[in-house]
Amino acid sequence: MSDCLEAFEKWFTANGGWLHTHLQTARSVERGVHVRVKKDGFLSEGSRICACPPSLSLSYLNAVAAASNNEEHGSAWAALAASLPREPVGWFFLVHEYLDPSSFWRPYLDILPKVDAVEGLGTAMYFDDEDRKWVFGTNLWGATDQRLRAWEEYWRDGSGVLKKHGIPAERYTWELFKWAATIFTSRSFTSQWLVGDYDEGDHMQNPDHSSDPKTFDVSIRTPSPKSTVAIVKLPKWTSPFQVLFPALDTFNHNHSMEITWSFDQGAFAVTAEETSSAGEEVFNNYGRKSNEELLMGYGFCLLDNPWDRFTLLLRPPAPAVQAKLKEPHPELFESGEWNMSAGRFCLQAPKYQEARYHHPRFPFWDSLPWALVELLFHMIMHERRRELAYGDLEQHFVSNRACADIFAVSRHMLEQLHASLNRMHDEENTPLRGPRNKLQQNAQIYRDGQIRILQSVIAEFRHFFSSILLSARNIPANPTKDHCSTLLTLPEALEIWARAYPSAHRDFLNGIAQSSNASDVHILQQAGWEDDIWTLWLCWLIIIHTTDEAREKATTESGDENSRALINGWVDGFREHYLADALRRVREGILRSACPRTRFEALRDVDLGSDMTIAQTAMADLQDHLDDLWRIVQAAATAAPDSIWAHPMWSEDLIAVWGLRVLKYECIDQSLLTNGPDSSDEFQGLLMYLHRPDGNHVWVEDK
Numbered sequence: 078m079s080d081c082l083e084a085f086e087k088w089f090t091a092n093g094g095w096l097h098t099h100l101q102t103a104r105s106v107e108r109g110v111h112v113r114v115k116k117d118g119f120l121s122e123g124s125r126i127c128a129c130p131p132s133l134s135l136s137y138l139n140a141v142a143a144a145s146n147n148e149e150h151g152s153a154w155a156a157l158a159a160s161l162p163r164e165p166v167g168w169f170f171l172v173h174e175y176l177d178p179s180s181f182w183r184p185y186l187d188i189l190p191k192v193d194a195v196e197g198l199g200t201a202m203y204f205d206d207e208d209r210k211w212v213f214g215t216n217l218w219g220a221t222d223q224r225l226r227a228w229e230e231y232w233r234d235g236s237g238v239l240k241k242h243g244i245p246a247e248r249y250t251w252e253l254f255k256w257a258a259t260i261f262t263s264r265s266f267t268s269q270w271l272v273g274d275y276d277e278g279d280h281m282q283n284p285d286h287s288s289d290p291k292t293f294d295v296s297i298r299t300p301s302p303k304s305t306v307a308i309v310k311l312p313k314w315t316s317p318f319q320v321l322f323p324a325l326d327t328f329n330h331n332h333s334m335e336i337t338w339s340f341d342q343g344a345f346a347v348t349a350e351e352t353s354s355a356g357e358e359v360f361n362n363y364g365r366k367s368n369e370e371l372l373m374g375y376g377f378c379l380l381d382n383p384w385d386r387f388t389l390l391l392r393p394p395a396p397a398v399q400a401k402l403k404e405p406h407p408e409l410f411e412s413g414e415w416n417m418s419a420g421r422f423c424l425q426a427p428k429y430q431e432a433r434y435h436h437p438r439f440p441f442w443d444s445l446p447w448a449l450v451e452l453l454f455h456m457i458m459h460e461r462r463r464e465l466a467y468g469d470l471e472q473h474f475v476s477n478r479a480c481a482d483i484f485a486v487s488r489h490m491l492e493q494l495h496a497s498l499n500r501m502h503d504e505e506n507t508p509l510r511g512p513r514n515k516l517q518q519n520a521q522i523y524r525d526g527q528i529r530i531l532q533s534v535i536a537e538f539r540h541f542f543s544s545i546l547l548s549a550r551n552i553p554a555n556p557t558k559d560h561c562s563t564l565l566t567l568p569e570a571l572e573i574w575a576r577a578y579p580s581a582h583r584d585f586l587n588g589i590a591q592s593s594n595a596s597d598v599h600i601l602q603q604a605g606w607e608d609d610i611w612t613l614w615l616c617w618l619i620i621i622h623t624t625d626e627a628r629e630k631a632t633t634e635s636g637d638e639n640s641r642a643l644i645n646g647w648v649d650g651f652r653e654h655y656l657a658d659a660l661r662r663v664r665e666g667i668l669r670s671a672c673p674r675t676r677f678e679a680l681r682d683v684d685l686g687s688d689m690t691i692a693q694t695a696m697a698d699l700q701d702h703l704d705d706l707w708r709i710v711q712a713a714a715t716a717a718p719d720s721i722w723a724h725p726m727w728s729e730d731l732i733a734v735w736g737l738r739v740l741k742y743e744c745i746d747q748s749l750l751t752n753g754p755d756s757s758d759e760f761q762g763l764l765m766y767l768h769r770p771d772g773n774h775v776w777v778e779d780k
Contacts, residue, residue: 079104081187088184089324093130095344100126100359102188102327109197110188111329112359120353128346129322131271132296132306135174135182136320137166138271142297142307149303153242160238163318164261165231169239171257171321172249174301181304185323189264192256196515199376200259202228204516210508211520214500215527216388217373224373228258262374264326265319266345271295272311273340330375331360332384367423368523378522386423387530389493391452393420398455405470406448422449424494424534438475439483441541444534445490453486461742462658477770480562481654481743484766488745491538495749498531539750546750546764564745564764567607568598571614576640578621584720585617588713599760607762609706611744612736619656619735620726622648646769651739653770659734703729706736743767 082102090096099118104110112127114120137158144155158166174180190197201212201221212218232254240246272293292310299305322345335350353359363375365384372378379385393399393415402409409419424444436442442450451470458464473479501507501524512518546564565573575582586596589610595601601610622645707729713722740763747761 081184082110085184085188085323089129089133092133093344094133094324095125095128095346096324097124097126102324104188108329108358109190110327112327114353114355114357114359116355118355120349120359122350122352123348125346125348126359127325127328128342128344129325130296130344132298133185133323134271134297134320135167135171135323136265136268136271136297137163137170137318138295138297138309138311138320139170139300140166142299142309145309146299146305146307150242150244150300153239153244154300156242157235157238161231161235165228165235165258167319167321168231168254168257168261169235169249170300171260172253175253175257176248177301180301181298182301182323188327189260190256192252197376198256198259198263199516199519200263201373201520202255202259204520207508208514208516208520210506211512211517211524213506214497214503215524216369216390217523220373228255259376261319261321263376265321266325267317268311268315268320269317270322270338270340270345271320325361328359328361330363330366330371330377332362332365332379332382334360334362336360336362368526372519372523376519378519378526380522382526385526385530386425387497387527387534389422389424389449389497391420391422393417394452394456395459398452398459401455402448402452405451409448409452422446424530438471441487441537444537450486453489454482457482457485457489461654463654478653481650481766481768484562484768485742487538487541488766491535491542491745491749494531494535494538498528498535501528501531542745542750545766562766562768564766566747566762566764567602567611570765570767571598573640574614574644576637577644578634578636578641580634581617581621581721584717584722585614588717588720588722589613589709591712591716592709602760602762608740609709611740611763611765612706612732613709615651615739616727616731616736617721618644618648619651619731620721620724622652623656624724624726643767643769646771647767650768650770651743655735655739659731659738699733702737703732706732 082104086096086102096102096112097120099115099120100112101115102110103113120126140154140158143149144151144158154166154170157169161169174182175186177183180186195203201217202225204212204221209218209221212221229251232249232251235254236246236249239249272295292312295309295311296306297309299307325345325347328347337348337350339346339348347361349359366375366382367384367386367388368378368382369386369388371382394402399410399415403413408416410416411419423446434443434446436447436450439450454470474483508517512521542564545562571582571586586598589601589606590596593601593604593606595604598610601607710722710727710732713720714727717723743766744763745766747764750764751761
């Protein structure tokens with residue numbers, strides 16, 4: 078044992094701390110300061126291994142003690158406690174003790190990682206530019222910057238307070254403050270262990286039998302150099318804050334270690350529920366921590382961490398969506414307002430079944446918390462201006478008419494996950510060589526884990542979509558109501574349409590050829606016409622099925638009746654979801670608004686926000702697109718004045734609120750359902766979701 082570790086143990090036990098007689102502290106490059114069973118020792122199951130009294134702890138309460146006990150610079154500590162949150166006050170206190178060679182906590186401070194020991198501290202807060210490349214595209218990329226900015230603001234504000242009260246603030250450097258903050262985030266416990274655990278009524282136990290029913294009396298030391306023990310009143314209803322407990326923070330983390338934390342005999346104690354033999358390291362268990370939490374706060378990661386997860390971050394939804402969620406999910410709100418922390422949804426890898434969610438009726442969503450499913454559903458319904466009357470969302474989803482909603486939620490989720498995965502695979506920012514230091518090694522473990530989780534959840538959604546990914550050739554000649562939902566490519570959809578309405582199919586492609594000089598759908602896809610053809614074909618369908626004249630003409634065709642039943646059923650599904658609202662928008666005149674912004678938002682179901690540059694660009698792009706599509710319609714109508722191309726129902730508004738809108742909501746990029754663009758030489762375009770509302774549910778078996 079080194080001299081500083083021996084001095085620390087003597088200091089700890091001499092001041093009320095307790096370490097099991099068969100244990101000792103040790104230090105290594107790989108493990109840092111840790112705890113092992115002595116060579117001639119043994120730790121039996123249920124052994125109390127370490128205990129630390131509140132009088133040895135460090136937190137913002139030490140500053141409070143200085144202020145309440147009229148210590149030197151007590152007014153400065155009081156001002157600091159009044160100006161900053163409790164955590165940064167504790168960080169400033171740790172810096173204060175570090176700067177004092179005669180600090181009461183000097184033996185403890187001497188075993189902590191040094192200020193310049195970047196790898197010993199190890200958190201993402203110490204990443205340089207090369208280290209940061211390993212977390213590019215992950216949540217840590219932005220979270221690290223955000224946390225550093227917050228810390229810097231605390232440091233500037235706190236330094237100003239200290240300077241105002243005559244303390245040489247220049248000694249409290251940014252590097253020292255960042256070190257202290259890292260020590261607290263990586264080694265601290267919650268303040269409940271200053272007095273005890275919570276009982277069933279969420280009250281802290283009161284071991285000191287304080288006469289004041291609203292506070293606990295806690296013995297806390299005042300700052301050095303004249304550190305003494307003072308009694309601090311801790312409110313029972315205070316929110317938790319960070320506290321350092323020397324010695325207890327030297328036990329490394331093991332997620333499988335059985336540990337019991339307790340407050341007994343006036344100290345925070347840890348009991349090991351497993352045996353340990355001579356020479357073995359003895360661990361604590363920090364809880365079910367993901368690698369993101371471990372790297373951000375503790376400075377290490379675990380291979381094959383069973384509690385690893387990907388955190389999906391969502392912005393606060395619209396007020397109307399929040400109103401839908403308040404009753405079924407109050408946990409998403411705090412004091413009636415949206416809780417930003419609750420808007421973080423965790424996705425676990427499928428291999429860790431214990432950490433997964435279970436939805437018996439909807440196994441394809443087992444990787445998602447149900448609150449996220451409901452949130453996405455309401456966001457989608459709000460975006461599409463749809464109102465549904467139901468009491469139980471699960472009951473709604475088992476209805477066949479909800480198949481399109483299940484598709485919408487799942488598609489939205491797959492697109493989000495795929496975008497997250499692509500950000501991590503950005504070639505310009507992906508490291509080209511292996512990790513070159515310990516920080517990069519941990520970052521690689523974290524990054525690889527995030528990628529694996531995303532890939533596994535994406536694979537589940539791909540399997541879900543593959544259940545309806547049928548080619549036109551595989552749809553039976555006599556389709557039943559069991560074939561009510563499918564995903565089809567543009568050539569496959571038009572092939573079925575050709576069997577149902579051969580002359581309409583011919584007139585449609587001849588009209589396209591007037592502008593494209595081609596009528597072969599595969600050639601048109603490769604030439605970039607796919608979105609336009611989908612959009613205009615959807616308009617053709619609604620004109621045929623909405624106007625008496627066009628419908629009568631179509632029904633006289635000698636097409637295949639089974640294929641016609643499929644087409645008609647699919648159009649009925651679109652009409653059910655989109656037609657009434659589209660006609661309402663035309664009827665109310667909002668599409669003819671004098672304000673281009675209002676018209677754009679009505680056409681595209683979006684809120685352009687306050688950035689007028691982005692808004693103007695988006696409006697101009699939409700108008701250019703509509704102009705291009707309208708020119709195609711006019712050219713086709715001129716060439717075939719007796720065809721549907723010349724029908725008076727055509728307008729730019731119809732193209733926008735029907736064709737472009739259905740395309741936006743009912744298509745999915747085919748590349749999302751494969752392992753990437755290199756997995757096939759075939760063209761990967763859009764897949765249209767086509768659903769017959771009169772058929773059977775395609776996903777839910779237990780109805």
